[in-house]
Amino acid sequence: MYAIETKNLTKQYKEVLAVDGLSLCVEEGELFSLLGVNGAGKTTTIKMLSCLTMPTAGDAFIFDKSIRDEAAAVKSMIAVSPQETAVAPALSVRENLELICGVHGFSKEKCAARVKEVSELLGLVAVFSRKAGKLSGGYQRRLSIAMALVSEPKILFLDEPTLGLDVLARSDLWDIIRALKGKITVILTTHYMEEAEALSDRIAIMKDGRLLVCDTPDRIKEITGENGIEAAFIKIVKGAGK
Amino acid sequence: MRMLCFAKRNFKEIIRDPLNLSFLFGFPVVLLLLLSAIQANIPVSLFEIQSLAPGVAVFGLAFMTLFSATLIAKDRQSSFMHRLYTTPMTPVDFILGYTLPLIPIALSEGILSYLLAVILKLEVNIYILLALLYLIPIALLYIAIGLLCGSVFNDKQVGGICGALLTNLSAWLSGIWFDLDLVGGAFKRIAYLLPFVHAVEMERAVIVGNLGASLSHLLWVLGYGVVTLVFAVLLFLRQMKRG
Numbered sequence: 001m002y003a004i005e006t007k008n009l010t011k012q013y014k015e016v017l018a019v020d021g022l023s024l025c026v027e028e029g030e031l032f033s034l035l036g037v038n039g040a041g042k043t044t045t046i047k048m049l050s051c052l053t054m055p056t057a058g059d060a061f062i063f064d065k066s067i068r069d070e071a072a073a074v075k076s077m078i079a080v081s082p083q084e085t086a087v088a089p090a091l092s093v094r095e096n097l098e099l100i101c102g103v104h105g106f107s108k109e110k111c112a113a114r115v116k117e118v119s120e121l122l123g124l125v126a127v128f129s130r131k132a133g134k135l136s137g138g139y140q141r142r143l144s145i146a147m148a149l150v151s152e153p154k155i156l157f158l159d160e161p162t163l164g165l166d167v168l169a170r171s172d173l174w175d176i177i178r179a180l181k182g183k184i185t186v187i188l189t190t191h192y193m194e195e196a197e198a199l200s201d202r203i204a205i206m207k208d209g210r211l212l213v214c215d216t217p218d219r220i221k222e223i224t225g226e227n228g229i230e231a232a233f234i235k236i237v238k239g240a241g242k
Numbered sequence: 243m244r245m246l247c248f249a250k251r252n253f254k255e256i257i258r259d260p261l262n263l264s265f266l267f268g269f270p271v272v273l274l275l276l277l278s279a280i281q282a283n284i285p286v287s288l289f290e291i292q293s294l295a296p297g298v299a300v301f302g303l304a305f306m307t308l309f310s311a312t313l314i315a316k317d318r319q320s321s322f323m324h325r326l327y328t329t330p331m332t333p334v335d336f337i338l339g340y341t342l343p344l345i346p347i348a349l350s351e352g353i354l355s356y357l358l359a360v361i362l363k364l365e366v367n368i369y370i371l372l373a374l375l376y377l378i379p380i381a382l383l384y385i386a387i388g389l390l391c392g393s394v395f396n397d398k399q400v401g402g403i404c405g406a407l408l409t410n411l412s413a414w415l416s417g418i419w420f421d422l423d424l425v426g427g428a429f430k431r432i433a434y435l436l437p438f439v440h441a442v443e444m445e446r447a448v449i450v451g452n453l454g455a456s457l458s459h460l461l462w463v464l465g466y467g468v469v470t471l472v473f474a475v476l477l478f479l480r481q482m483k484r485g
């Protein structure tokens with residue numbers, strides 16, 4: 001059983017074909033990156049996989065549960081950390097985490113244990129009682145990821161998790177994401193090629209809604225004959241445009 | 243459980259905003275004290291405490307629209323709602339979660355208004371409790387307008403529409419600050435086709451124990467409340483479906 005399996009997944013918005021017959025599989029525990037320029041279809045793919053929008057055609061399965069027909073079961077297994085830091089600004093770090101435990105129906109004991117574990121993992125203990133709206137950008141991003149992790153997801157979607165962060169905050173988040181490898185399945189979208197290369201087990205490159213390549217970073221470099229993933233990405237995307 | 247956790251969060255978001263608190267508790271206090279002072283010097287029947295207090299209590303509820311619409315609009319814009327859409331929360335959890343926490347907030351505004359009115363010589367009787375109870379359908383109407391506006395507009399638009407336009411409209415067309423007979427004509431007819439004046443007259447009737455007269459006004463408030471709530475729920479579900 002795959003963590004994620006998409007079969008001819010397609011999304012059409014009026015005249016725009018945002019995702020065009022996407023078929024791929026992601027293994028459990030894998031860290032899988034979706035790369036592409038703006039409008040490639042990454043965000044739409046994540047929106048479909050997280051049941052935020054319905055496919056126009058095809059289907060996807062999260063641990064064998066259809067995103068079309070079993071959305072409630074899918075939602076109980078996934079968590080999303082959106083591109084913008086989606087936190088409740090007037091609530092403290094602890095209250096934000098407890099809110100997510102609450103909406104997932106955790107018992108008081110389980111909630112306390114999860115909040116403690118996740119806040120330690122994400123280095124949030126020092127700001128535990130501070131209001132989320134008063135935190136720095138780096139800490140807000142950590143909290144946003146912590147809110148996704150606290151619900152014990154089997155699959156975590158990280159949409160541009162390090163966008164706008166300084167070098168140190170990005171490095172800290174990379175360490176956190178690395179620590180998740182093998183424990184849960186992570187789907188990462190990013191514009192930073194070095195980030196995808198450093199963190200991912202496999203990378204999928206999309207353009208105009210279509211999947212161009214899906215392989216390990218080393219294999220992608222080998223196929224294109226490039227030394228870095230950025231050069232390989234440019235070669236693949238430009239090649240597809242010809 | 244899910245809904246209560248979400249409702250608790252919404253309650254905290256609203257009451258932890260100092261601006262909200264100043265609107266909620268500052269306005270009724272200032273208006274009651276100021277207009278009572280005017281009434282003491284230049285007697286106007288409209289500003290006698292048994293007319294003024296129900297009017298101020300109802301006017302304060304207009305801020306429930308601003309609170310709920312702003313919260314929903316901000317949640318939509320900040321992706322916070324997207325995050326919650328990917329949890330097992332249902333549409334009912336969302337709608338009740340945004341609606342219920344505003345009821346105790348609305349009631350606390352009503353309690354403050356009538357407590358101050360008692361200090362300003364409003365007769366203490368059982369009808370004050372009944373008047374507080376009658377505030378609930380009015381509060382639901384204003385919350386439903388907020389749910390509707392928050393589902394459609396962004397937070398800046400909400401500030402203009404709910405913060406400025408609605409509060410002014412509900413003030414002018416409610417007969418709280420001036421007698422609608424003074425303007426008369428189409429203005430008065432329009433006012434009586436809308437729920438605001440009915441909400442105020444219902445409260446005024448209840449506070450003097452004229453329950454029979456309050457019923458027709460209650461029907462207007464309930465009618466508008468139900469229709470607005472249905473539209474609000476449909477619009478909320480539409481934007482939820484859009485993701």
